[in-house]
Amino acid sequence: MGKAIVITSGKGGVGKTTTSANIGTALALMGKRVCMMDLDIGLRNLDVVLGLDNRIIYDIVDVAEGRAKLVQALVKDKRFDDKLYLLPAAQNTDKTALQPEDVKEIVDELKPDYDYVLIDCPAGIEQGFMNAVAGADAAIVVTTPEISAVRDADRVVGLLEQHPLKEAPRLLINRIRRNMMQDGSTMDIDEITRHLGIELLGIIFDDDAVITTSNQGEPIVLKTDNPASQGYRNVARRLEGETVPLMKLEEQETGGFWHTISSWFHRG
């Protein structure tokens, strides 16, 4: 029986979809069976980030309304054998087309067949958020080191505390600019974590390659030497229960311990 995890943030544009795609891919690379659900109905783009947009036949609203069976709507990502699937959102309707019960029913149907069901939540805290949270067992709250994103994350954590899931929400701090955080011009990791009062699941450094890879429809985790990719793979390992130390802010500048070790292997 798998676990359903909703990836949410409140604020838009902090990287929910990118995070969903990358954590899902990282888990699939670790050999887990993963199904990703896009609940951003009307503004779907998880399929684009994964490069699966041309393969969509049916979507989640078709499933909820009985026009298609669940297995028919699932899009398989051929790069990962039988590990990674996507249940796409509908594009020609809006978030009211689904009810929380519909989503819960679909999630419950998926859970026995997969190790992870990742639910990509739309921005906002209205119906779309309620739908996304309805079937979830756990939540990952994504924020960036900006006051506005942290404020919205705070609001979302409050809502999640009012309607508790099986597991307490965990925090992912995305798009960290090392230099800005180091010179103190953005909130630092400890400050954000303490302020929100939830467990830190991981940190992801900002990297140009995240955008270029997502434009090409392949998640950044497929590039092994990228720091953002490393961050996402660490998050996936932590979800699997491993203890992985946080990446260091100054790693890139000073070379760092792991960098030195990996450079030994690259040399030959």
Next chain:
Amino acid sequence: MQAAVLRGTQNGYDLVLKQSASFEQVMVDLKELLENLKADPQALEATKVSLDVLTEDRILTADERTQIEQLVGNYPRFEIHKIAANVMTVADAIQLRERENVHLLSKVIRNGQEVSMQGDVLFLGTIHEGGKLRTTGNIFSMGNVAGILQAGYPDDESKLIMGNLQTAQQIRIAEQFDIIEPDQLTDSGQTIAYVNDLHVLSYGHLDNLKKINPKLYNRIGGI
């Protein structure tokens, strides 16, 4: 035994309605009593008699109160000062307890959340930006406040807020509010926000509580 008895006290007259008698009996006896007094005006010294109606352990319904008020109203010499019982309903008691107690509150009030309380609150938790705590009484805060505090909700300007208010977004007492500017308050846990005689929200220090709110100061043992 009469179900309605008139008793003279230092302050005037008590009209005791015996709880052991039925309300019908009380009304019959009360009417008889008032008739007797009307027939014999010399029995009482005062020309105008103000009655404290005591109902012992009986709580009168609104309807019963009106019946008594109407009956007494027929006799111009008498008027009802107040109607009181030795007992109160459980609902009233709970409300009283809520209002009179200091409530401990230790929770995180997040952005967009509003916590409403009754009575005085000793706050030990954290209020994030955009969170709001309001109560009908005073707020004594030992927690971290980055949101909004409101005391004396909705309209009691005699209440105050005490604690470190430097980082709060707004302070509200009754209908008065103040937006806290970054350098407005000192970083002290003994700041007091209160509404002064001119109905303006102002700030003082715990040392001056006696001047700021003598009533509270006396109640908590200041004399």
